[in-house]
């Protein structure tokens with residue numbers, strides 16, 4: 317049998333990704349921070365740090381703690397704000413020739429809406445990722461931790477843009493399918509599962525507790541289960557993000573139902589992780605004589 321040519325580009329909803337491997341928001345600056353260490357050819361897109369309407373200093377230091385199997389962070393959405401992003405970062409991002417996914421978040425829905433209106437008029441943005449799930453900011457108005465709030469936020473933003481809309485879900489819920497379905501019904505094109513888990517760290521030197529969001533390999537089994545359940549109960553594509561630290565974990569996420577995968581913490585630790593996963597996917601598809609990743613998405617799972 318002739319060997320098929322393998323094409324790792326993926327189309328999720330209306331969004332074409334150069335590869336199914338994307339960086340997680342927040343570990344990559346505005347796409348320009350890791351240019352010297354990461355080979356961008358293996359990345360499907362550039363995902364920016366979450367932008368808020370105005371420039372935000374984030375939470376006071378310390379705000380990153382190293383754990384045995386991951387990290388805890390409490391950055392608190394530090395970013396340069398939408399206007400500076402459009403002026404200072406976007407022109408350079410456009411020249412990189414990659415799809416650009418802009419992450420947008422904030423404390424008030426009105427502010428997120430204002431950000432989307434400005435960004436929607438800019439050239440060179442392929443999709444928005446709606447970050448309602450940051451565990452490190454205090455907001456009662458918008459949260460990805462209940463489905464009514466997710467529905468309201470996604471519905472409001474959906475009206476403002478025709479670009480691909482990714483809803484980044486929180487894992488800090490009893491049932492991620494409830495918020496996932498709410499996002500889908502409100503018009504999200506893609507689900508991203510998901511953000512960091514709420515955690516607590518005790519600093520013995522300072523004799524003090526800190527709260528933050530946990531990422532890295534220790535969260536993988538819970539995230540993968542979330543993807544597994546979302547795949548059964550929703551019908552839009554899923555980006556599986558959380559704790560991927562190897563080729564096998566990436567493939568497991570695809571088996572569970574992810575059409576693309578995200579890497580954050582371990583991309584920083586292992587800058588060649590995207591390349592390794594890319595090559596592994598090619599080899600795996602070759603073995604099965606399949607030409608595209610879509611043919612194995614959810615392969616070890618069943619839709620309900």
Ligand SMILES: Cc1cc2nc3c(=O)[nH]c(=O)nc-3n(C[C@H](O)[C@H](O)[C@H](O)COP(=O)(O)O)c2cc1C
Nearest residue numbers: 340341342366447510511531532558559579580581
């Ligand atoms: C230092 C740091 C900063 C982050 N900043 C953001 C952010 O700005 N927006 C966002 O949606 N997620 C942010 N995240 C969460 C990641 O995008 C990702 O959802 C999470 O880290 C799980 O993936 P991982 O285990 O591969 O790191 C951040 C994570 C870390 C570790």
